[in-house]
Amino acid sequence: MRAVVHQGLHKKLALETIAEPSPKEGEVLLSVGRCGICGSDLHMTEDEAFGVDAGAVLGHEFAGEVVGLGKGVERFKLGDFVSVVPIASCGKCPSCLAGEPAWCEKMHLQGGGYSELAVTNENQCVPLPKTASMADGAIIEPLAVALHGVMMGEQKPGNKVLILGAGPIGLGVAFWARRFGASKVVVQDINNFQENRAREMGAxxxxxxxxxxxxxxxRALGGKADIVYECVGVPGLIPQAVDQTRVKGTVLVLGLCTRPETFVPFVALSKEVRIQTSAFFKRQEYEAALDALDAGAAEPRALISDTINLDAVPDVFESLKKRTHQCKVLIAPKG
Incomplete structure (x- = not known):
């Protein structure tokens, strides 16, 4: 099969022909319909902290059609359309049973979506309703990440919200913040590439x-923010967010930053600002994101700016390492 393969740190991805995977016990084989290019994928090719080896196939935001069943699979049949919860886990520990597989001791991030075929565990698959497209199935994961952040922020109706960063996660936060009753949702960025998209999403x-x-x-909020969502992951933004938050407000950190951050704790302490981090999502939040799409929410679909085939992935992936007008780029492996 054809797949886009990681060549090592700081090297361009390459389109290769590799062996087709076979589903083992409890696994399903998917014909990948759509896969999103995530900001964390970009980090994985540039930062050794992620430990991604050369030869790996990236891609964890994907949906597909079931085309093969491993031994013991009972919940799905050939031809089913599913979205993949990209957090592999044991499925039996207290964290897994509580819908929080990210905190399972055996947790690892599922990849493989930058290819024509991918295998995944049966328990990671969520059936797509007839109203949901493959593209919908591929944007559920970033929507779930954003939803988890809003839940962790303990947002209340009427709150004034500031979102730093107009990438897919920041725009997803704008969508959920408005749905949960924020009176103002201000998105702040260093350019206006995504302004129209942000407003469509709820800003x-x-x-x-x-x-x-x-x-x-x-000035835009009419005062300090009740909650500032940091959705970029660049040093300097946490102290900026503290400055932008009211007394006893919240800074919710969603941005993925692997570089040192420096700030004066007294500034946060003097206002009793709560600094809360957010990572991954609960299984229930993943399903809630799908439910929102199934119920007819059109706004999240505005995240999608481009759909490309496998041949275009290496060049587009490189371009996304710099700020562009693109937002969520989806891969159609057989398109």
């Missing part, structure tokens, strides 16, 4: 001000 305002980001946000 009440979009600001770009490199000279005075703190003051610009305060």
């Amino acid at each position: 009440t305002d979009f600001i770009v001000d490199l000279e005075d980001p703190v003051g610009a946000a305060e």
Whole structure:
């Protein structure tokens, strides 16, 4: 089969022909319909902290059609359309049974979506309703990550919300923040590439001000934010978020940053600001994101800016390492 393969740190991905996978006991074989290119995929090819070896096939935001069944698979049949929860786990421990596979001792991130075929565990598959497309199945994961962040932020109706970063996660947060009753949802970025998309997703305002980001946000919100969602992962944004948060407010960190961060704790302490991190999602949140799409929520589909075939992936992947007008790029392996 054809697949886009990681060549090693700081090297360009390459399209190769590799052996087709076979489903083992408890696994299903999927013909990949759509797979999203995630910001964490970009990190994996540039940062040794992720421990991704050369030869790996990336891609954890994917959906597909069941075309093979391993021994003992009972919940699915050939021809079923599914979205993949990309967190492999034992399925039996207290964390797994509570719908939190990310905290299972055997947890690892499922890859393989940058290919024509992929195998995954039966218990990681969520059936797609007839109303949901393969593209819908591929954007559930970032929507679930955003939903988890909003839940961890303990947002209340009427809150004034500031979102730093207009990438897919930041825009997903805008969608959920509005659904949960935020009175103002301001998205702040260093350029206006995604302004129209942000407003479509639920933002009440979009600001770009490199000279005075703190003051610009305060003017747009009419004061300090109740919650600031940091969705970029660049050093310097946590202390900025603390400045932008009200007394006893919350800074919710979703941005994936692997570099050192420096700030003066007293600034946060003096306002009793709560700094909360958020990673992954619960199984229930993944299913809730699918339910929102199934119920007719059109806004999340605005995340998708491009759909490309496997041949285009290496070049597009490189382009995404720099800020572009693209948002969520989906791969159609057989398109």
